[in-house]
Amino acid sequence: MSVEHEEPRWPASLALIACVSLYAVLPSRLAVGPHWIVPIIVALPIIPLSTRKHRHPNDSPWVRRATIATIAMISLANVISVGLLVHLLLVAHVQQGRNLIYSAVSVWLTNVIVFGLWFWEFDRGGPHLRAGSDPRLPDIQFPQMENPTLAPKDWHPRFLDYLYTSFANGTSFAPADAMPLTPLAKVLFASESLVSFVTIAVVAARAVNILH
16 A cells, blocks of 8 residues: 555544534534533544544554544534524524624534535545555545546545535535435435535524624
8 A cells, every 4th residue: 555545634633623613612502511511522532533644444443433423423513503503593583693693604614524524534435445455436426536637647535625525515505526426425415415504594694684
């Protein structure tokens, strides 16, 4: 296995830190339990996970399990925050539109980052398998895979490719350049679009109306 096919760990670690930071700036009424619980629980696994420079096929199973558990925790907390935002709009009749916009932006950015992590962790069995000599069939098809002349011979998707795919899907509510091929990928794409739609179309739009 050549070094250029190894999956560096640091982009995912930075993404996890960004998610924790975005969650930490949310108002307490949009947090799950005490405001510090989720950031602490999520931050704890980041240190041991970040000590590994790359993801390898021979990684211990706990590495992937800890990563998936961390991403799942952030995803659940973010979905709850979306639900609390909608609840505040429909029940509490909040009049602070500017604060709602800031909160909606934070939730939407977290949604984009966390699904970028999901795509990165599950496509073709995960980064540890993609780094090997016999990766699985792709769950997500990138343009460079369909037309190899658009990329170097040994091209393969990196974390930034998955993050951009998540950004495009979260913005357009539909796949853009990369296409989901498997049921798992389609569920992930649809889930991100749903959360993004609720955040933008319901929360952000309502907040703008309050400002007017």
